[in-house]
Structure formats: structure tokens, C-alpha cells
Amino acid sequence: xxxxxxARGRGFTLIETMTAIALLTIALGLMVSLSRHVRAASADxxxxxxLHQLDAAMAAYVHQNGAIPLVAPFIGEQLIPPxxxxxxxxxxxxxAFVRALKSAGFxxxxxxxxxxxxxxxxxxxxxxxxxxxxxxxxxxAIGMDxxxxxxxxxxxxxQYLTRDDNLYSYDQPVVxx
Numbered sequence: 001x002x003x004x005x006x007a008r009g010r011g012f013t014l015i016e017t018m019t020a021i022a023l024l025t026i027a028l029g030l031m032v033s034l035s036r037h038v039r040a041a042s043a044d045x046x047x048x049x050x051l052h053q054l055d056a057a058m059a060a061y062v063h064q065n066g067a068i069p070l071v072a073p074f075i076g077e078q079l080i081p082p083x084x085x086x087x088x089x090x091x092x093x094x095x096a097f098v099r100a101l102k103s104a105g106f107x108x109x110x111x112x113x114x115x116x117x118x119x120x121x122x123x124x125x126x127x128x129x130x131x132x133x134x135x136x137x138x139x140x141a142i143g144m145d146x147x148x149x150x151x152x153x154x155x156x157x158x159q160y161l162t163r164d165d166n167l168y169s170y171d172q173p174v175v176x177x
Contacts, residue, residue, distance in 0.1 A: 040156065042127075043126075043127035043128065043156070044127070044167065046118075046127045047126040047127045047128075047153050047155075047167050048167060048171065050111075050114075050118065050119075050124060050126065050132065050153075051132065051151050051152070051153060051167060051168070051169040051171075052169060053110045053111065054097075054101075054124065054132065054134075054151045054169060055150070055151060055169040055170075056110075057101050057106040057107055057110060058097075058101065058106075058134070058149065058151070059147075060106050061100070061101060061104055061106050064104070065104070068136050068149055069096075069097065069100035069101070069104075070096075070100075071093060071096040071097045071100060071134055071136055072089070072092045072093050072096045073089075073093070073136065073137075074086075074089055074090060074093045074133045074134070074135060074160075075089065075161075080161060083159055083160070086160045086161070087130075087131075087160075090130070090131045090133050090154070090160060091123070091131050093131070093133050093134055094123050094124060094125075094131035094132060094133065094134070095122060095123060095131075096134075097134040098122060098123060098124055099122075102121070111124070117129070126153035126154065126155075126167070128153075128154070128155070128156055128158055129158070130153065130154040130158050130160075132151050132152070132153050133151065133152055133153075133154075133160065134149070134150075134151055135149060135150050135151070135152065136148075136149050137149070147170075150168055150169045150170045151168070151169040152166055152167060152168045152169065153166060153167040153168075154166060155167055
């Protein structure tokens with residue numbers, strides 16, 4: 001018996017090795033894609049839950065006080081400012097409504113389980129780090145909730161007033177289990 005042939009039969013050929021590497025690469029690519037999808041869905045759900053909690057807190061505030069709090073408007077009636085100005089306006093708006101709801105006791109216990117990245121006692125942010133905005137009246141660029149006010153998130157692209165990925169408190173409610 002030839003020793004070279006028997007020794008050669010115990011290893012893997014180049015084709016077998018390349019096939020195994022290709023299959024592992026495909027499996028890894030599918031896993032990365034799936035994990036991105038799961039993370040995006042998780043961020044959406046977290047932001048929707050925050051929006052609905054804020055909506056419930058504001059509804060309680062309105063019920064007790066008969067009106068919404070005075071909050072710095074996010075945008076004016078007609079003109080839509082550049083994105084950099086929208087970010088500053090969103091931050092002022094966010095801090096004002098958080099201060100109003102917190103001082104009236106309507107945020108107590110609502111965000112205790114959230115990381116400081118989302119709620120730090122002065123600001124409420126979405127899952128992508130952008131301040132959540134309170135709209136106290138209708139604006140043609142955004143639309144409106146039937147009750148007259150709502151909260152919204154800039155979404156994954158972190159740009160306000162791009163309706164394709166913004167999230168709104170009047171969207172379908174989160175199902176509690």
C-alpha cells in the first residue's frame with residue numbers, strides 16, 4: 001500500500017475547505033442581517049412605548065389641569081427651519097414638556113426602568129438619542145392627532161419632519177401583556 005495515498009485520504013481537499021468557508025460566510029451574513037432587523041424592531045418598540053407613556057402622562061395632565069402646559073413650540077406656523085435649528089428647537093421643546101410633566105408629578109414611576117440614555121430627569125429621548133418632541137397644535141408638515149396634540153420621534157435617520165420613519169404617539173397603541 002502506498003503511504004502517500006493513505007495519508008492524503010485523511011485531510012480535507014481545497015474544494016471542501018472553500019465550500020465550508022463559503023457556507024460559514026453565508027450563515028454569518030444571515031445572522032448579522034437578522035440581528036440588525038431585530039435591533040431595529042426593538043428600537044421602534046421601545047420608542048413607541050416611550051411615546052405612549054408620554055401621551056398617557058399628558059392626557060392625565062390635561063384631565064387634571066384642563067389644558068396642555070405652555071411649552072416652547074417645536075416649529076412655527078409656516079416656515080420649516082433647517083435641520084440644525086430643528087434640533088435646537090426640539091431640545092428646548094423636550095426640556096419644557098418634561099419639566100411641566102415632572103413638576104406636576106405625571107412622570108413619576110413611568111420611566112424608572114429606562115436607561116439614563118433615554119430619560120435623565122430633564123430630557124426624554126428616543127431609541128436613537130434624539131429628543132422626543134411635543135406638538136401642541138397642528139402643522140401642515142406633520143399632520144395631527146384628533147385630540148389636538150401628540151408626541152413624535154425623529155426616528156432612525158434622526159431627522160425631524162421626514163415622515164417616512166418618524167414615529168408618532170397617535171400610531172397604533174403598544175399591546176401590553
